[in-house]
Structure formats: structure tokens, C-alpha cells
Amino acid sequence: xxxxxxxxxxxxxxxxxxxxxxxxxxxxxxxxxxxxxxxxxxxxxxxxxxxxxxxxxxxxxxxxxxxxxxxxxxxxxxxxxxxxxxxxxxxxxxxxxxxxxxxxxxxxxxxxxxxxxxxxxxxxxxxxxxxxxxxxxxxxxxxxxxxxxxxxxxxxxxxxxxxxxxxxxxxxxxxxxxxxxxxxxxxxxxxxxxxxxxxxxxxxxxxxxxxxxxxxxxxxxxxxxxxxxxxxxxxxxxxxxxx
Amino acid sequence: xxxxxxxxxxxxxxxxxxxxxxxxxxxxxxxxxxxxxxxxxxxxxxxxxxxxxxxxxxxxxxxxxxxxxxxxxxxxxxxxxxxxxxxxxxxxxxxxxxxxxxxxxxxxxxxxxxxxxxxxxxxxxxxxxxxxxxxxxxxxxxxxxxxxxxxxxxxxxxxxxxxxxxxxxxxxxxxxxxxxxxxxxxxxxxxxxxxxxxxxxxxxxxxxxxxxxxxxxxxxxxxxxxxxxxxxxxxxxxxxxxx
Numbered sequence: 001x002x003x004x005x006x007x008x009x010x011x012x013x014x015x016x017x018x019x020x021x022x023x024x025x026x027x028x029x030x031x032x033x034x035x036x037x038x039x040x041x042x043x044x045x046x047x048x049x050x051x052x053x054x055x056x057x058x059x060x061x062x063x064x065x066x067x068x069x070x071x072x073x074x075x076x077x078x079x080x081x082x083x084x085x086x087x088x089x090x091x092x093x094x095x096x097x098x099x100x101x102x103x104x105x106x107x108x109x110x111x112x113x114x115x116x117x118x119x120x121x122x123x124x125x126x127x128x129x130x131x132x133x134x135x136x137x138x139x140x141x142x143x144x145x146x147x148x149x150x151x152x153x154x155x156x157x158x159x160x161x162x163x164x165x166x167x168x169x170x171x172x173x174x175x176x177x178x179x180x181x182x183x184x185x186x187x188x189x190x191x192x193x194x195x196x197x198x199x200x201x202x203x204x205x206x207x208x209x210x211x212x213x214x215x216x217x218x219x220x221x222x223x224x225x226x227x228x229x230x231x232x233x234x235x236x237x238x239x240x241x242x243x
Numbered sequence: 244x245x246x247x248x249x250x251x252x253x254x255x256x257x258x259x260x261x262x263x264x265x266x267x268x269x270x271x272x273x274x275x276x277x278x279x280x281x282x283x284x285x286x287x288x289x290x291x292x293x294x295x296x297x298x299x300x301x302x303x304x305x306x307x308x309x310x311x312x313x314x315x316x317x318x319x320x321x322x323x324x325x326x327x328x329x330x331x332x333x334x335x336x337x338x339x340x341x342x343x344x345x346x347x348x349x350x351x352x353x354x355x356x357x358x359x360x361x362x363x364x365x366x367x368x369x370x371x372x373x374x375x376x377x378x379x380x381x382x383x384x385x386x387x388x389x390x391x392x393x394x395x396x397x398x399x400x401x402x403x404x405x406x407x408x409x410x411x412x413x414x415x416x417x418x419x420x421x422x423x424x425x426x427x428x429x430x431x432x433x434x435x436x437x438x439x440x441x442x443x444x445x446x447x448x449x450x451x452x453x454x455x456x457x458x459x460x461x462x463x464x465x466x467x468x469x470x471x472x473x474x475x476x477x478x479x480x481x482x483x484x485x486x
Contacts, residue, residue, distance in 0.1 A: 008364045055365070075361065084367035118318065121251045122298070124327035126365065 002096050003071060004243075005030075005078075006089040007059045011233070012125040013085055017050040017059065026050075026086055030061070033081035038067040045100045047107070047241040051193075053125070053233030057110075058089060060241040062100040098243070106170065108186040108239040111199035111231065114179050127180070128235035134206025136176045139183075142205035143172035145216040146198065153222040155201070157193035157230060165191055174202070184239065193230050200228030245339050246314060247486075248273075248321075249332040250302045254476070255368040256328055260293040260302065269293075269329055273304070276324035281310040288343045290350070290484040294436075296368070296476030300353075301332060303484040305343040341486070349413065351429040351482040354442035354474060357422050370423070371478035377449025379419045382426075385448035386415035388459040389441065396465040398444070400436035400473060408434055417445070427482065436473050443471030 007030060015023025019031075031044050042063040050056060069077065074091035082088065112127040114120065119129040146169055153165040169187040183199050204210040210228065218226035250273060258266025262274075274287050285306040293299060312320065317334035325331065355370040357363065362372040389412055396408040412430040426442050447453040453471065461469035 010364045010367075079361060084362065085364050087361050087364045089361060118322060118330050118332060119327065121253045121328045121330045122369065124253075 001066075001071075002062055002064050002094050002098060003074070003091050004060060004062045004094045004098065004100060005074065005091045007056060007061060008087045008089050009056050009059065010085040010125075011050060011053050011055045013083075014052065016052045016054065017046050017048075017056075023052070026056075026059070027061075029083060029086055030078075030088075033078050033086075034063070034065075036081045037077055038065070038069060040065060040067055047100045047104055047238075050236075050238055051233050054236045054238070055126075056238040058240050059238055060100050060243075062094060062098060100241075103243050104189070104241055106186055106188055106242040107190065108184060108242075109190065109195040110185075110237040110239050111183045111195060112235045112237065113181050113183075113199070113203065113231070115181070116179050125234050128231050130203065132207060133179070134181070134203055135208065136174060136181060136206060138208065139181075139202045139206040140174050142202050142210070142212045142215050143174060143183075145212050146219070147172055150219055151222065152191055152194060152219065154218050154224050154227055155194045155197045156191035156224070157197065159192055162191065167191065167194070172198075172202075196230045196233075196236055197224075197227060199235070200231045202228070203231065204228035244309075244314075245305055245307050245337050245341060246317070246334050247303055247305045247337045247341065247343060248317065248334045250299060250304060251330040251332050252299050252302065253328040253368075254293060254296050254298045256326075257295065259295045259297065260289050260291075260299075266295070269299075269302070270304075272326060272329055273321075273331075276321050276329075277306070277308075279324045280320055281308070281312060283308060283310055290343045290347055290481075293479075293481055294476050297479045297481070298369075299481040301483050302481055303343050303486075305337060305341060343484075346486050347432070347484055349429055349431055349485040350433065351427060351485075352433065352438040353428075353480045353482050354426045354438060355478045355480065356424050356426075356442070356446065356474070358424070359422050368477050371474050373446065375450060376422070377424070377446055378451065379417060379424060379449060381451065382424075382445045382449040383417050385445050385453070385455045385458050386417060386426075388455050389462070390415055393462055394465065395434055395437060395462065397461050397467050397470055398437045398440045399434035399467070400440065402435055405434065410434065410437070415441075415445075439473045439476075439479055440467075440470060442478070443474045445471070446474070447471035 019025045019027045044063045046061040075088040078088040115133045149168040171186045173184040175182045262268045262270045287306045289304040318331040321331040358373050358376045392411040394409045414429045416427040418425045
């Protein structure tokens with residue numbers, strides 16, 4: 001049987017999704033919980049990596065199993081074995097040629113930030129704090145130039161190794177509520193650190209440090225240095241994966 | 244000079260407000276931050292204790308100082324020395340006969356809980372999870388019998404040592420938003436664990452395990468065992484202190 005599971009995690013305590021030599025990963029705790037539950041050691045394929053401290057409202061991962069555990073019992077059973085900051089939201093059977101990574105049609109990420117003189121004692125690991133209020137209308141205007149198919153090489157951090165840096169962003173939705181701002185980006189795929197660089201670039205636009213034209217030019221010229229900084233992990237959420 | 248400060252903290256990492264032999268307290272880190280800033284060791288008087296894991300949207304505390312640091316510079320200066328989960332929100336000068344504990348006129352606490360099959364990976368230290376949805380209308384009806392001046396001995400945990408167990412609750416406001424419920428209680432003072440017992444009692448009412456009449460009778464008879472359980476610390480917030 002091949003199962004796909006939806007996994008929610010607060011990434012603060014983890015070295016990221018992917019199993020690492022040093023540090024505890026979300027992938028490792030899910031594998032360990034399944035082993036504690038069934039005695040079986042699975043190979044768990046995620047839809048993609050998330051970095052240390054990055055959160056997931058719903059990461060997806062598949063695995064093959066011989067276990068007789070009914071698929072609808074998996075979430076509650078697994079959640080008794082998992083740490084409180086990792087939850088299985090749902091589980092379903094998928095075809096044997098389904099792959100959590102290669103079958104992805106689209107992904108949605110969100111970057112959360114808030115502004116104000118003081119950082120919030122409750123938000124330090126859930127959103128990024130900035131002192132100065134950005135102009136959200138300017139952020140929205142800058143976001144427009146990024147929507148569509150582009151070569152996003154300028155928005156790839158060093159360490160990314162992919163054949164093509166062309167990606168399609170389907171939408172960028174920016175919401176402001178009180179002193180909180182969220183940037184939700186849906187696309188067919190994202191380069192290494194792309195969402196954090198995109199969020200930093202829109203923030204710079206909101207501070208009038210970059211214009212929409214500057215950003216379009218930097219994308220065109222594949223010039224990472226002409227864009228905003230990579231914002232920190234605590235504000236980033238993998239929202240959903242579409243198949 | 245006597246200063247009053249507003250302190251926000253996420254209590255998860257602390258043994259509570261009060262300095263203890265074993266464990267790090269919020270009081271200790273504020274005293275230490277002031278020492279790091281000015282070299283001066285202060286005596287810090289809080290409005291009252293909060294237990295391990297309990298949060299504060301705004302705790303108040305006063306101290307006397309010889310420091311020349313202007314009062315309006317205290318929040319930003321202190322926040323550079325404090326851990327990310329403790330923030331000074333504001334500071335102001337108060338009269339020399341003002342006392343953060345003895346001058347209190349009213350306090351407001353909030354208990355946050357949410358229901359659903361799964362606990363939330365982001366809420367485990369910020370709100371209390373229950374599986375079964377309580378009936379909020381029944382909770383509101385039960386809350387009505389608690390408002391006013393009563394002897395709340397039935398809502399005092401063992402370990403409370405006070406002369407009188409008579410307190411006045413000015414209001415109990417219950418809000419429901421999606422699967423989240425908050426119980427906000429304003430009163431002239433609270434007994435040890437009173438808000439957590441009150442929240443547990445209203446939850447039992449919401450599950451139809453207790454009626455408003457049962458609760459009124461238990462209060463009248465000072466019978467702790469006839470009320471709901473003490474809910475855990477993670478859902479409790481000291482919202483504000485009035486002078």
C-alpha cells in the first residue's frame with residue numbers, strides 16, 4: 001500500500017524537514033512514530049524540503065507499508081506517538097505510481113511578518129518582526145511584476161542546484177490585518193530560499209527601497225544583489241501542496 | 244524614583260513570575276536585564292504571581308531606582324537585554340506610595356481553549372486542546388452564576404493561603420471564533436488557580452457535565468470536588484492589571 005499523509009509542524013525545534021546527521025528533523029520523528037506504532041521502518045518521501053525553523057500548515061509525504069493499520073486510523077494513532085509540534089492531519093491511499101515530490105502540480109507558501117516598535121513575546125518563532133511599517137500598496141504593486149513565468153535565478157540562494165531556474169508564480173496575495181502582514185505565494189515550484197527572498201524584496205518595496213521597476217530589472221538581469229535580503233525562517237510556512 | 248513597567252511574556256520557558264531556587268523566573272530575567280543595562284540590582288514587585296507556563300499580555304511590576312536612564316527609554320533599552328519571550332511594553336513614573344501588588348484595583352485574565360480531533364502543532368503552548376466541542380451558550384449561562392461577590396473557596400486550589408476567600412467577579416466574557424473559545428474574567432482579585440478552575444468548570448458546563456445550578460450549589464457549599472478540573476497552564480493569560 002502507498003499512503004499519502006498531510007503533516008502539520010511548527011518547525012522551530014527542528015533542523016528542517018530532511019533527515020540530517022546533526023539535528024532532529026521532522027522526517028525522522030514521523031518515521032520514528034510509525035516505527036513505534038507498527039514496528040515497521042518506512043522510507044518517507046516529502047513534497048520537498050523545508051529549512052530549519054520553517055513551518056508547515058500542511059506538508060505532504062508518501063510511504064509504502066505492509067502494515068494492516070486502517071488508513072483512517074493513521075492520524076489519531078500517529079498523533080499519540082508524535083511530539084506536540086508535529087501532527088498528522090489526514091492520510092489517504094494513493095496509486096503506486098504516485099510520488100509526493102514528482103507528482104506535485106503546485107505549492108503554496110506564506111510569509112508572515114509584523115511591524116511595531118516592540119517584537120511580540122508570543123510571535124518570535126511564528127512571524128518576522130520589523131520596526132518600520134511597510135506600505136502594503138507598494139508591496140502589491142511590486143508583487144505584480146513577479147506573477148507569471150519568469151527565470152527566477154535572481155531569487156535563488158547559493159546552494160540551489162537545479163537544471164532550470166524558470167518557474168511560474170500563479171498568484172501573490174498580500175493581506176494586512178492590524179500590524180500583521182502575510183504574503184501568500186502559489187506557484188508550480190520554488191527555488192532554494194525563493195520565497196524568503198521574494199518576501200524580503202516585497203518588504204524593501206514597501207519601504208520604498210526598491211521600485212517595481214528595479215525588481216523587474218533585477219529579475220531580467222538575474223541579479224540577486226539588486227533584490228531584498230533573505231528573510232529569516234520563522235516567518236515562512238508551507239501552506240499546501242497540490243497534486 | 245519609582246517606576247511601573249508593563250511586561251509581556253510567553254511563560255512556556257519559565258518556572259513562573261516569581262523567583263525560585265530551581266528554575267528560571269520572569270522576575271529574575273527582568274532583574275538581570277536591568278542589571279546588565281545599568282549595573283543596578285533592583286527589587287522588582289509584581290502585581291502577583293503567575294504559575295509555570297502561564298502567559299502575560301501585560302503583567303505590571305514596580306521598582307525603585309537611582310539610575311539616570313530616562314523612563315521613556317526603558318522599553319527599547321530593556322528589550323535589547325531581555326530574552327525574546329519577555330518584552331517591556333511601557334514604563335512610567337509612579338508615586339512613592341504606589342505598590343504594584345497592593346494598589347491593584349482589578350485584574351483581567353483570559354483562558355484560551357480550542358476543540359477538534361487533532362491538537363494544533365502551533366497551539367500546544369498557547370491554548371488548551373479538547374476533542375469535544377463545548378456548547379458555548381451553556382458556558383455563558385453557567386458564567387452568569389459566578390459574576391458578582393461570592394465566597395470562592397470552592398474555586399481555590401490547595402496551596403492558597405489567604406485570609407478571606409471572598410472575591411468579586413465584575414464580568415465573564417466568552418467568545419467563540421471558529422474552533423477557538425476564550426473566557427475573559429475581570430475581577431477585584433483571584434484565588435490560587437481560581438481562573439483555571441473557573442475555566443474547567445465552564446468547560447464542564449459546556450459539555451453538559453455540570454448545570455448552572457450544580458455550580459451555584461458547589462460555590463454555596465464551598466465544595467471544590469463538585470466543580471470542574473483545573474485546566475493546564477498553557478491556556479492562561481494575565482491580560483491586564485488596573486490601578
